[in-house]
Amino acid sequence: MDFDIHKVAELARLNLDPEEAQKIGKAIGSVLEYVRKLESLDTQNVPPTSHVLDLENVFRPDTDRDCGASEKALPFAPSREGDFFKVPKVVDKE
């Protein structure tokens, strides 16, 4: 198993400090060691369970409803401008 904490932290959008990276990396290593016990089971012909209910796709009519989200959510946004969430610049000029 090649668990590279720095690569995974990049994927998970986390800036870990070196001490934290070492501590968490060690803990995850022991969990990955523990889950190796599953390797002893033959699951070649076993279907995966992603969901426990025998539900089919659920559809509803695609109609608009007024939920008041902008009045209720925007006042608590980290940063807003008018009716929008404001974020740092995404596209550089040129």
Next chain:
Amino acid sequence: MAQDLHRLTLRQAIDHAAREGADGILHDVANRIQCCNSSVNAYVRVKPAEYDSGKNIPGKSVFSGVPVAVKDNICIEGQETTCACAILKGHVPPYSATVIRKLEDAGATIFGQLNMDEFAFGSSCETSVYGPCRNPWNLECVPGGSSGGSAAAVAADMAIAAIGSDTGGSIRQPAALCGVVGLKPTYGLVSRYGLIAFGSSFDQIGPLTKTVEDSAIMLNAMAGHDPLDSTSSRRPVPDYTKALTRDVKGLRIGMPEEYFTDGMDPAVEKYVRDAAALLKKMGADIRTVSLPHTAYSVAVYYLVAVAEASSNLGRYDGVQYGLRASDKTLKDMYFETRNRGFGEEAKRRILLGTFVLSAGYYEAYYLKGQKVRTLVRRDFEKAFTEVDLLLAPTAPTAAFKLGEKASDPLAMYLSDIFTIPANLAGIPAISVPCGFTPAGLPVGLQLMGRPFEEAVLFRAAHAFEQETEYYKKKPGI
């Protein structure tokens, strides 16, 4: 005049409020919180003004204004809801969870928000950004988790009833450690709309109460189809209080041999076996059954649930709600917000989940976990052709000391070994008090049933509870 109305069960409180209104109850519960919360730390937020609402008109509704407390991961419109995590500080949901609406429609007063492990990641309530919650039976001990605040509040009479959520045992394990009744309903019975997601194929909301009857009253109000939750079942919901017959004659109850293993606290084993003997004396048919894949459950859970968690927690990026740690660049905003906002356990689970879903590892870990999940489900399906219920301990030990397992994640994960299988299979399970260790700490008995057969759980749990009356014993706090 002091009436100690906070000590009432939900049933008693509803009867009292129907005659005299709920104001006295609300007042006594508020006083009790004021006196005990500094030592127990069960509540993270109490908003006393709430109980001025005009809903508590005596006899006008099922609850007549009786208060219900809520775990801090269930959204209440207009009230800060944070999952006890720094990244959601200041998050005020624009809508209420369906269970909140249903409880309010039944006349309950939503009263106070309860401590929990950060994002429900934990079995001890120690990872909360508000500091650890403590066990009312011994303040040096943890209340269990993640719904530790819910269990501790009910045990200490700081709440008449509470709701929590259970992904791998987060209702049942703290209920056992605090000596209260905790129910994890069948997956799909209670709407998850408005529950801040952790493991979407496992999460269920359920009640923590003083008695089994109270649990049935709560479930009556909470269960039912919700078009806002695509995994909500359309089955009709029975009146669960009708199951409380005190009769267990002919009920076939299986004791899974894999749940009585070495490493279990001898007092826990003794009381759980005593419970089986008592149910047998009352007319139940007790048998030994086998669930051969039990030992793999924790491994399956920590692959599949962390994968779902890492995906669900991707939305905390500083854009729309809660914390934004940096405004310098888009990348800084993402990385700094998540780094400063999440605690260590959340980071561990996000990283493990991201890893098992990443290219090259998906099949060996995540898919393997899902396949073994099928084997665990099949064990239960087979057992339930022979018996109507399964009887086991809720947790391998009574409450442990604060800090005892905090530095060893794997030891902490293994404290959920008996509760995780029910989440993997989606079946209902209840924890009910069944004794006290020599140190005076509560022990929990777990009953597991077929999907949507909560009534059978209530029937057996209520009969046992009324025969033993452990619920009448209260912590000295």
